Amino acid sequence: MGPRRAQPRRIEPAHAAPEEPVEREKERVSLRFVPPDLPDAPARETVAAKRRRRRGGARHRRDGERGATALEVAIATPVVLLLLIAGATLLSVLVARLKVVDATGAAVRAAARGEQLPDxxxxxxxxxxxxxxxxxxxVRQRVSGGPLLAGFFIEEKATAMAEPSTAAAP
Known part of the structure; x- marks a missing residue:
């Protein structure tokens, strides 16, 4: 046995009663679909209007999300300021360290030659x-970084061989 075929349905016009058979040759009946009476459909929305509606903004937020942006900014601002202050302080310490290293090198060279120390x-x-x-x-020098680094010092040591004095040369 093969697969069963569905029996075709017989479509009858709406005005004919089911008891009386309709002869197709005598009467031509239109079988097109007519939708029921619906209220007028709204005008089509433009693409730009859809985008504006999708973006929505704060108007379409739920009540539980109101003020979330302000809270995020209130939390993030002190953190960002703290990072900026820490970066400026670190930069100040690095600059002071470089100055002390250069000053120590100049001082040890001058002392090894028997010259006057530079400023x-x-x-x-x-x-x-x-x-x-x-x-x-x-050489020991105070770090100049405002009140945060008031009690900190940078210290650097250097060693050099003393050069023979030019007075001792013949």
Whole structure:
């Protein structure tokens, strides 16, 4: 046995009663679909209007989400400011460190040659130790970074061989 075929349905016009058979040759009946009476459909929405409606903004937010952006900004602003202050402070410390390293190198060269020390700044503390042929220089300077770094110092040490004095040469 093969698959069953569905029996075709017989479509009858709406005005004919089911008891009386309709002869198709005598009467031509239109069988097109007529929708029921519907209210007037709204005018078609333009593409731009759909985009504006989709974007919506705060008008379409639920009540539980109101003020969420303000809260996020209130939380993020202090964090961003803290990171900016930390970055500026770190930059200030790095600049001070570079200055002290340069000053220490200049001081140890001048001390090894027997020359006068260069100006190392108003806050610099310099300690020079002659140990035989070696000259050891320690430079200590306060970090200038405002009230956050008021009690911090940077210290750098350098050692060089003392050069023979030019007066001792024949």
């Amino acid at each position: 190392l700044g108003k806050d610099a503390e310099v300690v020079i130790v002659h140990d035989g042929d070696l000259v050891r220089v320690t």
